[in-house]
Amino acid sequence: MSRLTHRAGGAYVPPVPREKLMVTSADGARLYAEIHGPQGAPAVVLSHGWTCSTAFWAPVVRDLAADHRVVLYDQRGHGRTPAVRPGGYGTGALADDLVAVLEATLGTGERTVLGGHSLGGMTLMAAAGRPQLRARAAAALLCSTGSAGLATESRVVPLRHPGLRRRVHRAMLGSRAPLGPVTPLGKRILRYVTMGAGATAEQLEACARIVHACPPVVRSHWGKVLYRLELTGGAARLDVPTAVLTGTADRLTPLVHARRLASVLPDCRGLTELPGLGHMTPLEDPGAVAGLLRELVQEHLAPRTGVPAPQGERTPQQKQHKQQKQQKQSAQPQQSEPSERQKKEKAA
Numbered sequence: 001m002s003r004l005t006h007r008a009g010g011a012y013v014p015p016v017p018r019e020k021l022m023v024t025s026a027d028g029a030r031l032y033a034e035i036h037g038p039q040g041a042p043a044v045v046l047s048h049g050w051t052c053s054t055a056f057w058a059p060v061v062r063d064l065a066a067d068h069r070v071v072l073y074d075q076r077g078h079g080r081t082p083a084v085r086p087g088g089y090g091t092g093a094l095a096d097d098l099v100a101v102l103e104a105t106l107g108t109g110e111r112t113v114l115g116g117h118s119l120g121g122m123t124l125m126a127a128a129g130r131p132q133l134r135a136r137a138a139a140a141l142l143c144s145t146g147s148a149g150l151a152t153e154s155r156v157v158p159l160r161h162p163g164l165r166r167r168v169h170r171a172m173l174g175s176r177a178p179l180g181p182v183t184p185l186g187k188r189i190l191r192y193v194t195m196g197a198g199a200t201a202e203q204l205e206a207c208a209r210i211v212h213a214c215p216p217v218v219r220s221h222w223g224k225v226l227y228r229l230e231l232t233g234g235a236a237r238l239d240v241p242t243a244v245l246t247g248t249a250d251r252l253t254p255l256v257h258a259r260r261l262a263s264v265l266p267d268c269r270g271l272t273e274l275p276g277l278g279h280m281t282p283l284e285d286p287g288a289v290a291g292l293l294r295e296l297v298q299e300h301l302a303p304r305t306g307v308p309a310p311q312g313e314r315t316p317q318q319k320q321h322k323q324q325k326q327q328k329q330s331a332q333p334q335q336s337e338p339s340e341r342q343k344k345e346k347a348a
Contacts, residue, residue: 010202011058011059011062011286012058012059012202012203012205012206012283013058014054014055014057014058014061015036015058015061015062015065017034017035017036017072018035018036018037018039019034019035020032020033020034020035021033021034021035021104021105023073023097023100023101023104023105024100025093025096025097025100026096026099026100027084027088027093027096029076029081029082029084029088029093029097030081030082031073031074031075031076031081031097031100031101032054032073032074032079032080032081033071033072033073033074033101033104033105034054034071034072034073035069035070035071035072035105036061036064036065036069036070036071036072037064037065037066037067037068037069037070038067038069039069040069041067041068041069042067042068042069042112042113042297042301043068043069043070043071043105043106043110043111043112043113043301044064044068044069044070044071044112044113044114044115044293044297045070045071045072045098045101045102045105045106045112045113045114045115046060046061046070046071046072046114046115046116046117046120047073047075047098047114047115047116047117047119047120047121047123047124048072048074048075048078048117048118048119048120049117049118049119049120049121049144049145050118050119050219050222050223050226051078051210051211051214051219051222052078052079052117052118052119052210052211052214053074053078053079053080053210053213053214054072054073054074054079054080055079055206055209055210056117056210056280056282056283057070057072057282058206059282059283059286059290060115060282060286060289060290060293062286063286063287063290064290064293064294068293068294068297071101071105071106071112073097073101075094075097075119075120075123075222076088076089076093076097076218076222077089077214077215077217077218077221077222078214078218079213083215083217083218083221086221089221089222089224089225090225091122091126091225091229091231091234092126094119094122094123094126094127095123095126095127095130095133097123098123098124098126098127098133099127099130099132099133102132102133102136103132106136110136111135111136111137111138111301112136112137112138112301113137113138113139113140113141113293113296113297113300113301114133114137114139114140114141115140115141115143115289115293116140116141116142116143116145117143117144117145117281117282118143118144118145118252118253118279119145119222119226120143120145121142121143121144121145122145122146122147122226122229122231124140124142124238125142125147125231125234125235125238126231126234127234128234128235128237128238128239129234129237134239134240137240138240138241138296138300138301139240139241139242139243139269139296139297139299139300139301140238140240140241140242140243140296141242141243141244141245141289141292141293141296142235142242142243142244142245142258142261142265143244143245143246143281143282143289144245144246144247144250144252144253144258144279144280144281145253145257145258145261146229146253146257146258146260146261147229147230147231147232147234147235147257147260147261147264148229148230148231148232149257150169150173150226150227150229150252150253150257151165151166151169151170151173151226151227152165152166152169153254153256153257154169154251154252154253154254155251155254156169156172156193156251156252157169157172169227170227172223173223173224173226173227174220174223174224174227175216175219175220175223176216176217176219176220177216178216179211179212179216180212181212182205182208182209182212186208186212187204187205187208190204190207190208190211191204191278192251193251193252193279194207194211194251194252194278194279194280195207195277195278195279195280195283195284196247196249196276196277196278196284197249197276198276198277198284199278199280199283199284203280203283203284206283207280207283232260232264235261235264235265236264236265236266237266238265238266239266239267240267240300241267241269241296241299241300242265242267242268242269243268243269243270243271243272243292243295243296244258244261244262244265244268244270244271244272245258245271245272245274245281245288245289245292246258246271246272246273246274246281247273247274247276247277247278247279247281247284248273248274248275248276248277249276249277249278250277250278250279250281251278251279252279253279255273258271258273259271269296272288272292274288
């Protein structure tokens with residue numbers, strides 16, 4: 001398990017959960033989970049990224065928990081979830097763990113809005129074909145993530161030769177080198193790799209404490225999974241209304257990944273590009289992330305939880321989706337109705 005999950009102040013201190021529990025996954029792995037917010041409120045389930053933990057979502061949870069029931073869990077080997085055997089890391093395990101958390105924390109027939117950052121977004125893609133996810137997911141947010149080609153398209157080490165760039169990033173992903181204590185130099189390196197230039201000192205401190213807490217062996221196991229990642233087919237099967245969000249200065253999953261996801265998702269509800277932000281968007285702009293999650297709840301979950309939707313009125317996102325659909329339809333070649341003469345000739 002991680003050695004330390006947080007020490008920052010203010011909005012970045014993880015709020016105290018209403019409930020803590022351990023969830024058993026399909027292979028017996030035990031996952032730490034926690035629940036925030038009022039019982040009976042619309043549910044949002046959040047899945048964090050590589051080297052992070054439930055603490056990563058602190059500012060987003062503070063925004064949502066007043067009127068949403070927010071479920072968080074630690075991925076294998078992260079936070080308070082124990083590490084597993086070397087063969088227990090993979091996209092199938094990501095899907096199994098998410099399904100187990102959904103079944104353990106949601107009521108009978110209850111649906112939720114899913115949010116995933118980085119490895120957490122890949123978790124949603126990995127589970128897209130699972131019947132349990134189809135039954136539970138009302139909508140989803142893919143945040144600063146990608147489906148394939150991470151080592152080739154990463155810009156952490158911006159080498160021109162794609163083969164050399166891939167090999168260098170492969171070594172970085174699989175490294176077991178300890179990150180050591182949080183130092184000024186370590187924070188400068190972390191800012192370059194994971195955050196935008198405008199990240200505040202408080203945001204950087206929170207990020208460093210969380211990332212440095214991830215055990216090197218766990219970081220390496222998941223890094224090797226990321227190197228081999230191929231989930232584009234999973235993204236194409238994620239057939240719930242899905243929003244995509246990314247930072248334009250993201251070096252780990254550059255903008256090309258978000259645009260590719262938006263093109264393959266069956267029901268993409270928009271791509272939000274946050275200027276100058278890096279990979280850690282839920283820390284760098286928690287308001288934007290929480291805002292999109294709120295909109296997805298309002299549009300796709302609230303009517304199912306007894307909260308009436310406004311009658312005869314569309315939200316801006318619904319209007320945009322309708323306009324996009326109309327534009328696609330108008331772009332298709334129109335076939336004219338056959339004349340009476342053509343009908344007679346066809347009948348003859």
